Amino acid sequence: MSSALAGLLTGLSLIVAIGAQNAFVLRQGLARRHVGVVVAICAVSDALLILAGVGGVGAVVRDHPTLLTVLRWVGAAYLLGYGVLSLLRLRRPQGLDAAQTRAGSLGSAVVTTLALTYLNPHVYLDTVLMLGSIANQHGDPGRWWFAAGAATGSVIWFTSLGFGARAASHVLARPVTWRVLDLVIGVVMIALAVRLLLG
Incomplete structure (x- = not known):
């Protein structure tokens, strides 16, 4: 169980x-x-x-830097586009109703989530390579307990973030809140894109 706790804390960090x-x-x-x-x-x-990292895919990621380079450029382009769109929303303040409309369809939400997850080369370095390497230091079966702890950390974090924000949305429904949020998201996305491009 100490391996699971280590995985939980490392994953959350x-x-x-x-x-x-x-x-x-x-x-x-x-x-x-x-x-x-x-x-x-x-x-x-x-x-x-x-x-995948615990199972040894991290070695594949480490041995194929060209794959990470391709992901870096595609991911940077996607983040840059998303960031610019967020900044363009600043021209028209929106309340909660407009934000819900602009949040898009289920299909666009799925595609965006998948793109932001799998086009990010850092996910392969951090989640696959680093977590996989740390997990494998725990031996068998400790590495799988570590993986279970790290995966539990992800479930706790994303559930808290998504549904916590949903619960607070009525408090943050004013247009000025959405302007600040779009500004922060736009700046973060563009900064991440630049960071990816600069390696």
């Missing part, structure tokens, strides 16, 4: 930092649109990536 995926989950939660689906995709994706 990596995932809690603000990033593109977290910003999107927060926005969907505040807009109260497709929160359950977005949270589920994020949590299941993290679990799959953690299991």
